[in-house]
Amino acid sequence: MADESLIGKIHELGDLELAALICLVAKEHCIIDTEPDAIDELVDELELVAEKVFGLPHALIDCSEHTTLDDFAQAIFTVDGSPSRSNSPVRTRQDSYFLNASTFHSINRSPVAESFTDNKTIANVIIAKNLDEAPKQVQIQALELMRTKRIYTRTSIQPAPKRFLFIALLAGGEGPRLTKHLNNHMFISHFHDPEDGFPNLEEKFDDGNSTSSVVKRSPGLEYNPLLWPRISATEVEQISQLMDQATVSVEVKSYQQHIISFLRVHRAVAGGISATATQHFDKLAKCLAPLHNLSYATPSLIALAARKIYPHRIHIVKPERERSMQWGSDLNAVATLLEGVGPEDVIEDVLGTSGAETPL
Template structure:
């Protein structure tokens, strides 16, 4: 699939496929959340997307894989003989060959290659995509190790609970997305349908037929790189740039906000607005794209204040009234209030 073909058919992508595509374009990481009973389906859907739509290797991590740094490290490594060795390989899977090895055993070491027990250098590489179920429940030390790892990797975290990652790791997450049950899981459903409709064939033949169809829809690394270049070249007028800055300022000052509007978030906010432009068939950033970007970059970052820390209490507000105000306040409501308040350029 070439770039123009992808852009012509962009509406056919599901919300999850778009989330993965944007993460790959931005070379960032995505936090996917959904209802408690759908986390397994979400992880399975993401595994089909990254493998069949993008041709990337992946691993799905269960909560038990976060018990220790060693177990976490071993879980995300490729076995010998499975990785590509040439950076010039045109296939999407060659992305893994461009990644440096990570020393799993020590966050502080600058050396990227570790010694194995038998004295040989460990030449294994990390999977293209790590799908970490419930990673927000992982031990703090495992999350600290992940900060170094995800700076070199694609990292998706399907979760169902409103528990944050540790601050530095949370700030490294490019975008977040809540998947509604009513939107379903397109790839899982297509695979199930192919098995049901071809009852005369064995399971392996059914899967092979489905994979053959998916190969015609494969989004290659070259396409992703080209869209990234188009996004980086997207123009931002002074009026729209001022709109971006006003949203950032109002988020920082909005009542009930206790942080999360970081410089890193600002950089990613602007970048997402630009990357969205080519996906909408234009070469400039519009206010509507800025609004969409804000809804994806800030929900996992905005920190709602505890009543005692809400700034209005410094000017005489009653703690009880402040607590009542904050009771139902969410990052999503904060963002919508700011977007409704900031004057949008015509």
């Protein structure tokens, strides 16, 4: 079990910080969703989470239907040895981070221009804003980067860092929105309600407007969040080891399998309950245990894991393809039944009294 000081720090984390921590511990990647009007503030918040909480350099990719493979490849790099946001050429909120270079195709694995990658490395945290709007080939390139943890240059292979997190930042929707295989590769999804606030962004604003909050240090001892993060690499590795040691009893494992079965046969589900999702379900349940200072997974942790694993995967069936139509159901009645039903509704139905029975 983790020491009390680490557990205390974990309990102080916000929802976005916990989502990032879970992915770093599990060595996986995630989808963060929010309202369209709040997406720019969420970008700023996630950048501060990467920098202040985990001490990791980040890169931002602002995707659109015009984003090219070369744009994507160039934007994921950060200046090696330069933690400053303002000095990074990939800082792209108002100034363009796209550089004109020859287009390459992922299928041929053509290299990125070497002149751009000199003295640069792939950022530890990549925030892909509106990734669902990017062309299919760009999303495929993102999937290749996550799966292989490398990208090709003209003279070398640029590896991703050991601590590597890719965040697909989406807005205004539910269910699958990325390409099939990329969507299935994403570990968890989380919706951040703007009403929950942006604590790191608000703290930065307050610090910038309050002279009393300025901490004076001796020369050479200035605070650097990349050197003194709130959650260190050692602590992330400690939680990762505890995750590997976490156990799941036969009864709890059976409950997990029943949830999967109920999801697959639910009349509103057309697909998305894949084998990869099941593997992620297993991993997340064990990952949540040490975060709650437990050495084993409980039924409540299994239910919590289901709520994070499946919302971005579940496809809601079209009324005309709902299985009871094979036996003569009325199309209008089925359409009325399915109206307004989303992935979260399906999950709550399965976790409720009409779904899998919770072990005592």
